[in-house]
Amino acid sequence: MANIGALLMAIPPVIWKTALVPLYFLFACIVVLALLLTPRRGEPVTLYPVDQRGIAAMPHILSSKSLRLVSRGNLPGSYVVIGTPPDFGTALRFHGLLLLNSNAPGCGPASIEKDTR
Numbered sequence: 001m002a003n004i005g006a007l008l009m010a011i012p013p014v015i016w017k018t019a020l021v022p023l024y025f026l027f028a029c030i031v032v033l034a035l036l037l038t039p040r041r042g043e044p045v046t047l048y049p050v051d052q053r054g055i056a057a058m059p060h061i062l063s064s065k066s067l068r069l070v071s072r073g074n075l076p077g078s079y080v081v082i083g084t085p086p087d088f089g090t091a092l093r094f095h096g097l098l099l100l101n102s103n104a105p106g107c108g109p110a111s112i113e114k115d116t117r
Contacts, residue, residue: 036104038088044070044102045085048078053096061086061095071109073102080109 039045047062049055055077062069067083080102091097100107 037100037107039085039099039101040103044080044082044108046073046075046078046080046100046102046107047085047091048073048075048098048100049096050092050098051096053094054098055096057095057097061091061097074106074108075100 047058049058058077058079061067062079062081064083067081067085070080070082072078073080078100085091085099086095086097088099091099102108
């Protein structure tokens with residue numbers, strides 16, 4: 001074990017710093033993506049089923065009195081709702097649903113009719 005420590009100490013610190021740059025970049029990208037896709041309180045939420053449990057739980061979740069269905073989502077099998085959905089961890093772990101911010105690119109309603117008057 002002492003030989004491995006001596007070997008690591010022999011590596012110049014510059015190599016360690018340059019090796020960590022891609023990891024820092026990857027971590028920053030994951031944080032930005034999480035900030036974009038995390039649903040915000042009081043805004044529309046896209047419910048996306050990630051497995052068969054999500055597909056099976058979707059009718060039960062959509063019939064909840066605390067949610068109002070807005071439209072079908074842009075993602076296959078997804079729906080956009082307004083209200084108080086289950087929290088992120090519960091929805092993903094027990095229901096197989098991924099909650100996404102509907103205002104994020106590609107996560108909103110399937111079609112929005114615009115008034116062209």
